[in-house]
Amino acid sequence: MLNKYQVGSFYDEMMNDDGQPKNHYESFYDLIRQLSDEELREKHETAQLSFLRQGITFTVYNDAGGTERTMPFDFVPIIIPEEQWAKIERGMKQRMKALNYFLDDIYNGQEIVKDGIVPEDLIRDNPNYYEKQVTGLEIPLRNHIFLAGIDLIRDEHGEYRVLEDNLRNPSGMSYVFQNRYVMRQVYPELFFKHSIRTLEHQFKELHGALISHAPKNTLAEPCAVLLTPGMYNSAYYDHVFLAQQMGIELVEGRDLIVKDDVVYMKTIRGLKRVDIIYRRIDDDFLDPEAFRPDSALGVTGLLRAYRKGNVAILNGIGNGVADDKAMYAYVPDMIRYYLDEDPIIKNVETYFLRDPEQLEYVLENLEDLVVKNVGASGGYDMLIGPHSTEEERSAFRRKIIETPSQYIAQPTIKLSRAPAFQNDEFYPCHVDLRVFVMNGATSHVLPGGLSRVALKKGSLVVNSSQGGGGKDTWVLAGGGMNHA
Template identity: 75%
Template sequence: MFQSYTVKPFYDEMFEEDKQPKPHYRNFFQLLQHFSEEELREKHETAQLSFLRQGITFTVYNNNVGTERTMPFDFVPIIIPPEEWEVVEKGMIQRAEALNMFLEDVYGEQKILQDGIVPRNLIEENPYYYEKQVKGIEIPLKNHIFLAGIDLIRDEHGKYHVLEDNLRNPSGMSYVYQNRYVMRQVYPEFFAKHSVQTLEHQMTHMHQAILDHAPATQKGKPFAVLLTPGMYNSAYYDHLFLAQQMGIDLVEGRDMVVKKNVVYMKSIRGLKRVDIIYRRIDDDFLDPEAFNEDSTLGVPGLLQAYKNGNVAILNGIGNGVADDKAIYAYVPEMIRYYLDEEPLIDNVKTYLLENKEEREWVLDHLEELVVKNVGASGGYDMLVGPHASKEMIEIFREKIIESPHQYIAQPTIKLSRAPAYQGEKFYPCHVDLRVFVMRGKETNVLPGGLSRVALKEGSLVVNSSQGGGGKDTWVFKKKEEGGDS
């Protein structure tokens, strides 16, 4: 099965350099040998069909035309031993805590700016900084980050690094569940021999974290809704899944109204007061009276209700100022500044192109580096130097010279790889991991998270919109916990 498979020069999640399976993959590898090529092919096709039947799709936009696609699924899981996961979990809790303290600070006293740890211009000139809308507002639990999606990668030595922080509307949690569901349906043999941490109580934790944000003015049992832009949004399946699993109403902006600075949901029984909005629409579209006046997705008067403390909005308004790719470079310093701790999981080295010396060095080494637009996501407006044409390198050179503040550069890390199987053979593909941190009165980290895989051979881009797919992620239980997943 793995005769043509190559490990070097990358860190491989499953294999040692001599192509022997790592200790935590040995059981899986042995079970794999029992399948014939025909069985593997059939199971692969069954898995893809399962996604299609359940309507698990996302939308890819090209020239303003949307195409529905199913998320490609790969059955070889990413397996994480418990002692390794413990470090990841602590590192993610630490990072989310520091980022939340940073948001509370920049919308409050701004001590970190006064002390010169983070340059003031990176905040004040940031398009996601909503000073006049949010500054000085008291929010429940002082918590701006109810849900963080933090993307991790491993380098050629197997060391974890944070690639980026997603603190606005991180998506993909539904795929974690569906990857596990399909895996259990199509490959039940694997679960009998492995003790995998379960996902089943995580939605209860998430729902509780939402209810923990009830405003001080709220009486009785808090009423929460999930606000979606609607069925044409690329992540609509994610919104629908989460609302159903938590048992909360899925609403659009037109389903709500603000009266006397209180938010209500329209229902067949009349108006029902809304205490907490888990929103999946961007800040700009939340309230046409306060942000983009052309928005038809939001609720007029919502910001005023928020300012008056009558409704909680999760994640907080203005979080984009903390997950900007230029701010990312300062997160290790934030951890030292606010928590007086060393980062448990560090950043990828990042060059800030406003700095003249760093910019000149980067312009001389573009063919070796990855360049990203600080405001873009999903793999757009990005240069992967070693894979780029001379023309593309020159285009990015011009972009950097014209708008240096708009870009950052990072070394091309030899991203770790794992085997993928797409109906014909096993071949190595680059992977990353989105870890979900849920924060209410307590903090919970979803065990495992969303493993994304660059299914095109040789590709470094794991985003589903650019041809990437998903894998199930297993965190093994500690030995003493025993039991089955």
């Protein structure tokens, strides 16, 4: 089956241009060739069923045919050699450090604005900027980003680039572990031949980072909870999994109450004080007293307790000002400004449509560019120029002219590809990688991450809500056998 595989004009994760596997994929390639077509089909089916049996689903809100779906899984892993991973790790830690300094600065002195690096209106007019709620707060460790999910892609030269920063409520970490679990169950022979960085102690790291945010007024052993909007949220499986693995309670807003500016959890034994809330609820819904009065998901008085230093809220309130698609273009400048270093992993080149020259260029070259709404996510309100019709481009042209600051544009990157086994054949699919960074007293990068794959032939959209799937991600470990 692999003999028919065409590399094409894209950077391929597994294969060289001559149709031979890259060095770090050789033993995997040899093993696959030993499996019969029937064995491959069987293993593919078993993997999909494993996700179904464990109830690993996500919700698609605009899907008329029912909302629950399992994430399609592809068994060809993304394998990353040790030295490449070391560079990613350094790049992610550098980026998080600068973004955290930026958030701390924006909600305090705004030096970066005074020094003319970031335009003031980009912050002031940002819908995710919570000046009156967050300014001047003393927060534990001065750390706004407990868990980040940074999306990386590889360009046509095989260079990693940052596509997006997710600093609010990044989801998908549970899939990293489930992909690994399924690979170990269904393809044990593949693991036996590889030395792979383990995921085994990662929840200890995550829990340690969480607990290190205990606020100054914590009286005893800190109590942490995960606050979820509930079972109808698209990432609910993620919430359940993370709470279980960290050994913390999963709560909804109605399970918490604020008394005398202290947060308590209702239990069958009475009220229990809560010190740390890892919330998976958007800022606007956190506290009806401080944000949206109609929110049924939040906890009344939560912000008062936060201001008094009686509870820590992770990730920080107002983080959205730093991971907005318009602010993304300034992250390399932030790295230079706060750390006096050049970015280890670069951004994708980005056009700012508030700049008249760049706007003119973009309007004239829509068929070659990708245009994104700075406030949207999940692949929505986005134009992929080369795959668009004249009609779609006209509609986008009107939207851009109406509110240019609402959009950014980027060149159509030749996203790297990797083989995927679907419909009884191997064919090349575009991939990206979400890397998870945990920040507490120290910074730690989860080895590997969530490789997302655009399973529809020719598609560039990897989001699960738009037909994408997942792959296991192996970081090769130097020396010694390690069964991941």
